[in-house]
Amino acid sequence: MKKTNSKIKAIGMISGGLDSALVVKIIKDLGVEVFGLHFTLPWNVGKHPKATDIADQLGVPLKIIFLEESFLKMIQSPKHGYGSAFNPCVDCRAFNLAAAKKYMEEIGAEFVFTGEVLGQRPMSQMKNSLRKVENDSGLVGRLLRPLSAKLLEPTIPEQEGKIDRNKLFSFSGRSRSELQQMGRDYSIVDYIPPGGGCLLTDKNFGNRLRDSFQHGYRDLNDIISLRWGKHFRLSPKFKAIVGRNDYENRKIIEHAHNDDFIFILADENPGPTIILRGENPDDKTRVMAALLVKKYSKFRNNETKVIFWQKKDPQNTQVLLPKPIAEKSLASFKI
Ligand code: SF4
Known part of the structure; x- marks a missing residue:
């Protein structure tokens, strides 16, 4: 048979x-x-x-x-x-x-x-x-x-x-x-x-992933967020993620931790959303995040206000009025 x-x-x-x-x-x-x-x-x-x-x-x-x-x-x-x-x-x-x-x-x-x-x-x-x-x-x-x-x-x-x-x-x-x-x-x-399809073959993504391994990440959400936006290592403890369009702005907020800070331009001016990640950011770090909002908006040279709040406390917003940006110094933080 x-x-x-x-x-x-x-x-x-x-x-x-x-x-x-x-x-x-x-x-x-x-x-x-x-x-x-x-x-x-x-x-x-x-x-x-x-x-x-x-x-x-x-x-x-x-x-x-x-x-x-x-x-x-x-x-x-x-x-x-x-x-x-x-x-x-x-x-x-x-x-x-x-x-x-x-x-x-x-x-x-x-x-x-x-x-x-x-x-x-x-x-x-x-x-x-x-x-x-x-x-x-x-x-x-x-x-x-x-x-x-x-x-x-x-x-x-x-x-x-x-x-x-x-x-x-x-x-x-x-x-x-x-x-x-x-x-x-x-x-x-x-x-x-x-x-x-495999982001590990993308050098930029690889740099971000390496940075997360070097500085530590809290959970898989941190790793998933590497997919969207521009990433800046502001100091060993703090990083900022800049959304490049509405979709990314929504995604990075969705994947932010409750204690992350969210920065946008005030007065409903269009511009990027920024997530500032890291515990208890000092004034200098907050100003850097605010400067990034301006740098990637069309109001980079204006006296534009930036508001921010902690994700878990959206009613409690604070205001910053950062000076026009020092582009070079910010660019050096890009991952
Ligand atoms: S690391 Fe290499 S084998 Fe693994 S999914 Fe990416 S391309 Fe494929």
């Missing part, structure tokens, strides 16, 4: 990009019962993950894991170092795949698979890095990369004949055209573009 794969379960890592969607389709078409797994980075909490739409389209259940403190800890001292920004890609992959291994064992799945393509990314997808990820995650022999499988050592499910290696691929390098064509063939056209 012909051997059937219908009872085999596997965990498919779904990022929201094309490659991970393709491999879900490929492995599902081999008769494997696929369970999708997606990781949400701390600063992406609250955003609708594209992975959800892809899992729906491909008809697989999706488990979402929110990365929190342990992930932040890993970022601060990655065993394999960083890429060109603050992106510890090898450790990040291994961290997430270790969680996937746990899920695999919980539900009795046989392997985990990813959409990685050999040589597609300089840091995390070279042969050496793929091996490190496999070792560090504890998934030796149970981590299948269907798009490049024919260029890699056969995994246990391939050796056992549970996955037909002939039905897998030998993609390598950075070219995307064949993968995109495969996506169109499978009607997978709505996905996150390659390399789009």
Whole structure:
């Protein structure tokens, strides 16, 4: 009797990009019962993950894991170092795949698979890095990369004949055209573009995150707030966040702590909202925050009043009338 794969379960890592969607389709078409797994980075909490739409389209259940403190800890001292920004890609992959291994064992799945393509990314997808990820995650022999499988050592499910290696691929390098064509063939056209989406690869965001690690942060809200606005380290104890538009102004207030101070221009003049974070700011620090409000408004050279209040006490506003700004000195505080 012909051997059937219908009872085999596997965990498919779904990022929201094309490659991970393709491999879900490929492995599902081999008769494997696929369970999708997606990781949400701390600063992406609250955003609708594209992975959800892809899992729906491909008809697989999706488990979402929110990365929190342990992930932040890993970022601060990655065993394999960083890429060109603050992106510890090898450790990040291994961290997430270790969680996937746990899920695999919980539900009795046989392997985990990813959409990685050999040589597609300089840091995390070279042969050496793929091996490190496999070792560090504890998934030796149970981590299948269907798009490049024919260029890699056969995994246990391939050796056992549970996955037909002939039905897998030998993609390598950075070219995307064949993968995109495969996506169109499978009607997978709505996905996150390659390399789009991870703020750890953004140098500015990385600087802000480093600054939070150096000076301490209170909770995940502080980390989530790094997504919006311009950030200034006024002194080791105090930082200011400047909203760059209405949306950011609303978001930074929403994520402010109750004891943070909020600064805006007085008399309903349009301008940025500023959050001043840190305990008991002295007069000098308050004036600096007020100057930032002016600097990023169109009233920078006017004698314009700035009001501020503590978030938990919005009725109790205070007024400052800072002198026209000393731009250079403020710019030096930018993170
Ligand atoms: S790009 Fe970002 S999410 Fe992707 S592996 Fe690197 S650090 Fe992790």
